[in-house]
Amino acid sequence: MTRPVRLGMVGGGEGAFIGGVHRIAARLDGEFELVAGAFSSTPEKSIRSGKTLNIDEKRCYGSFTEMAKAETAREDGIEAVSIVTPNHMHLPVAEVFMEAGIHVICDKPLTTDLAAARAFQQAQADANVLFILTHNYPGTPMVIQAREMVADGKIGKLRYVQAEYVQDWLTVEADNKQASWRGNPELAGKAGCVGDIGSHAYNLASFIAGENVSALCADLTAFVKGRAVDDNASILLRYASGAKGMLWASQVAPGNENRLSVRVYGDKGGLEWRQEEPNYLWYTPFGEPTRLITRGGAAAGEAANSASRIPAGHPEGYLEAFATIYKKAAEAIRSHQSGIMPDPALGLTSLEDGVHGMAFIDACLRSSSEDSCWVEL
Amino acid sequence: MTRPVRLGMVGGGEGAFIGGVHRIAARLDGEFELVAGAFSSTPEKSIRSGKTLNIDEKRCYGSFTEMAKAETAREDGIEAVSIVTPNHMHLPVAEVFMEAGIHVICDKPLTTDLAAARAFQQAQADANVLFILTHNYPGTPMVIQAREMVADGKIGKLRYVQAEYVQDWLTVEADNKQASWRGNPELAGKAGCVGDIGSHAYNLASFIAGENVSALCADLTAFVKGRAVDDNASILLRYASGAKGMLWASQVAPGNENRLSVRVYGDKGGLEWRQEEPNYLWYTPFGEPTRLITRGGAAAGEAANSASRIPAGHPEGYLEAFATIYKKAAEAIRSHQSGIMPDPALGLTSLEDGVHGMAFIDACLRSSSEDSCWVEL
Amino acid sequence: MTRPVRLGMVGGGEGAFIGGVHRIAARLDGEFELVAGAFSSTPEKSIRSGKTLNIDEKRCYGSFTEMAKAETAREDGIEAVSIVTPNHMHLPVAEVFMEAGIHVICDKPLTTDLAAARAFQQAQADANVLFILTHNYPGTPMVIQAREMVADGKIGKLRYVQAEYVQDWLTVEADNKQASWRGNPELAGKAGCVGDIGSHAYNLASFIAGENVSALCADLTAFVKGRAVDDNASILLRYASGAKGMLWASQVAPGNENRLSVRVYGDKGGLEWRQEEPNYLWYTPFGEPTRLITRGGAAAGEAANSASRIPAGHPEGYLEAFATIYKKAAEAIRSHQSGIMPDPALGLTSLEDGVHGMAFIDACLRSSSEDSCWVEL
């Protein structure tokens, strides 16, 4: 290791959830040092947040534009910025820092609508900085293992993908900070559950399957009275290769805390991964007994092991996977700094993937509004 | 108990699977005595099968019409008949016995197409004998418990039903007796997987939810080359009450032996039951920890307990649930014999339910053939 | 199949639990026909019980000696008798029927003390009838599979056996019929929990390991005030081969309904079976991922499959395993009737095994009374 990458953060002030996760993830492997932030648009709040993070008061900004300017001017200015604002601010913030030559690590989803995403992608076509979307589940060793096994033909030709992401925290009207911005179409986009977690499940399914969906048919619902966006999404999937699938996302299913799972089946075998027991991967070669592949265990491959820190049987979880994304981001940034394009095998979610994720959400909204007709992506 | 009900059987000769299951189910609680059978349309085969079952050679028939006639003529003739032939023969056989005043216990699904089912229903509108379809899963104590809890408002207003029935035995072309008649549209109907097991999942979901689907949108596929019927079905569901749902049935998903499960969610709670661990029911009142309700255990109610034979922790399985259907059938038959209409609370699958099951299959076929449009039932 | 074996029963009248289990087990595969019984020592009660079982009133006896005499005198008299009385009556009843040339199927444990067991064994040394003890867990397909795998060297040289049988129904003083005779040293013997369920766990462990224990060290406790026999037993085990082990039996552990499990480990692999999910066997060849072997599934062997009735994924349970013991008993009886000694590979628990089981219980009592010193069996 050389010295840690100097990191700034936009958003993630008091009361925020995902900002704290990004900070732990950045810190866990010692690859980043958080040295600046625009944690809130209210300067005092930003400073107060920065203080609790042991950040120099002078580098706690009340505006991200000010921060980009000031940090660019410093010799020891930030090399990368983490964007953890509500969704609608992701791209405006990213734009400013990318123009300042600062690498961007951005929370998902990319933004609130597809057109904005495409416009941004076009505008940044020639940017010479990295843009990394923090879909965290691809940082999980057993997810990496699954992807590799599919790519290696262990399940044969892909036939079916069953993905689901089911929660219960929005079963009744919630009135916390999290729930309120996520349910506001202005801040989070027209998609509710399908954008918040359906997009995670879709990203994960695509990552494992090694294929994007080509068409879908969706039925979105807001079960809770007065809710402006969907809280449940039922989606049928079709892949160009002939594979099919199903995706269910819900935030109103009592008894499910964060039940994300992906099952993929081919003509030679099947794989199942469940987020709530992330260290396990169930693998069945057709006609043989099911194997339990464990993180760090006998059948785990090199790619999975390199994303893992501790021996088998000592569970790693959500934060470790998130930290792996940051670790890979650091590797990508250092590679870029030495003039070499980062290895795509790192498996980081790119701007292109992010735009595709928006296309997925957009297609769900369109299909659902047309009585669940098939819509192409 | 009075004496066992005298039972005959049509089908279920050598090499058959479900016939043996019906016989064990009929025998387990001692409520039936199998005394006659048309086990095969080849008389010698029928006799040979009957011999291994310790049945009087004279009551082993080569034709079901002959059997109906002969048994009606005997003073100790059969009081009920179990029909375990391939699907297309269910109704012709049932008709003959019902006309002879013999109660019918018929394997599912009712028949191979909806029109035939409706015609039969109409024809039998005034029949004074019982017709019982052996959907076995409603015989499971924890399924009965789930149904009762939904009816009692434990999950509040129903919002979502997730049902799946996933197997792997048809992942490659199979060439056994089971696979061959089930894959033949003449014998089993135009529906493959959706008829064979999708119908089970649907019946179970409706039984638990206490509601039938009013519209659906389906995508049926035959993944194995050359297969004449679907081996995978993805289905979106809508209920008249506003609830929605999803049903996935597959016979080509390696690693799944007989993975049938139903999850139901309302605005106050959720329930989950999985066929492969049938003695458990997971119940979450929203905002409280999940409870594990066990067969015979602390939270099992009277209805569930009355369908159970042994103490908690001593697992009952598939055969016991099937036997419970027979036990209830015996109760219904005895009730009928004493001139009282059987209690609907027995929860037996009726002819009406069977016709609705055919309507479900028919709707799936229609929707799928019209690019997954919504189809009403 | 030829005709069913004619069976009588001693004990198992109204309110009894295990009698009903034996009857279902005897009936399930159609290999026995229950035709006589001394269900109670009060003649009217015996008749009343017999009636509910559809047994000829004349063959419902108020005394087992009378029954033995009368049945021997009939041409169609019983060929075998099931003894399901409290433990202290097992041998006196068995003696009478064995002397009458009637095969005995006896509930476990053999009796209430070791001396009586040995005396009986000696007295019956030359008897020409079968004595079968119904330890039911060896009738479970995945237990048979485990035993076979150990014998085949799949786990290498045996090193360690961890067995446990944990329940909670005696956590507080119970006042039902079951609890009362089991807690009475006169009726059930000086051993409480260790005799009732510890003996099951030990029998099962020995069955799978293929080895009996040579010495043990036990700490028995009665946690509930006023209880005359132990309700918890902690036992260390040593085998002549050098293997060691541990056995825990408890009836006062809240949250455990019937948690019986056996884990065996050798220098090449390990196996784990849990009674509450009986269709699964977990197998790990050292250095490879764990495999889930399922009843009827890809890796199940012939011995296991021959003890199984339905396809993989359709769970069989406690009653099916018990029925397999009866099925094998019928096979043994028919073999004996045709003058051939039954195949030991049937794996039925013999009188000799039963005496060893008593020696195990006796050793536990002795060790515990001498401050957990090592005691040889």
Added chain:
Amino acid sequence: MTRPVRLGMVGGGEGAFIGGVHRIAARLDGEFELVAGAFSSTPEKSIRSGKTLNIDEKRCYGSFTEMAKAETAREDGIEAVSIVTPNHMHLPVAEVFMEAGIHVICDKPLTTDLAAARAFQQAQADANVLFILTHNYPGTPMVIQAREMVADGKIGKLRYVQAEYVQDWLTVEADNKQASWRGNPELAGKAGCVGDIGSHAYNLASFIAGENVSALCADLTAFVKGRAVDDNASILLRYASGAKGMLWASQVAPGNENRLSVRVYGDKGGLEWRQEEPNYLWYTPFGEPTRLITRGGAAAGEAANSASRIPAGHPEGYLEAFATIYKKAAEAIRSHQSGIMPDPALGLTSLEDGVHGMAFIDACLRSSSEDSCWVEL
């Protein structure tokens, strides 16, 4: 937060496992900054290790005494030191730093023999610095929850403790660095498995039960030929309160990666926690259905939640629990620095606990060498 605590490390150089874990744990919540180290007794190696950790070369020492001296002399010297050497060096290192007024965070177990532990305890009786032993499992939210529930009487009067810690990595002779020092009595003590992991299970059981064992009876074995220390330990436990228990530790049980679990039972309920699914706690109030208490979920209490970072359903694991120990250590250190004795409710493992842990190991060795007689602690 004020600024991070300045931390040094002794041991944990190249190829070490636990040193890296301590570093992640110290870093994860940002409460410590690693600024110095004696990572190896070879100065070049120490510097090389320090470099990869981004530590100033001048503060990478080849000797811990030198480090203690130099760091004490600096104004920005370390405030605490993490000791992650082989066991026999723990106390000599601790002594030096404690004399220098530097707080000690020491890996477990305390040392290699009881006499040394007691001598150290006596010698440090008046030391005015903190000594914290890093038993990590008490840092797990659901373990904290279990302890609290036992203390609050949720299971009533404690009756039985079942603890086990089972691994398989030493099934055959291993030849890596980890295995070699752990199997060397000079470096790791006379206890093998019982010291390495049995002590963890015991510490955890005591933490949850809120009681230490008063007597035990042990049978230790070295199953692998030529192994100088035990690789398997079977232990019976007795508590002064009348409770009893059982502890099994093994490193030769194939199929077990790191299977640590504790079950505690009282006269009113039971609790079960399994390290490999650390976010779950199973709780059964006697006579009611089992509840699944989850980290961050509906029934998790304040103490557990304060040791948790992310919402329910997003699994935390081994590293997070270890980090919680460090977080509490930082809190204790800051408290001490402001002249207030740290709150015992923090639940950190003290020197006294560490000595008791040595007494446990010592008692196991003594009992086993005297044919498993009962030995008092």
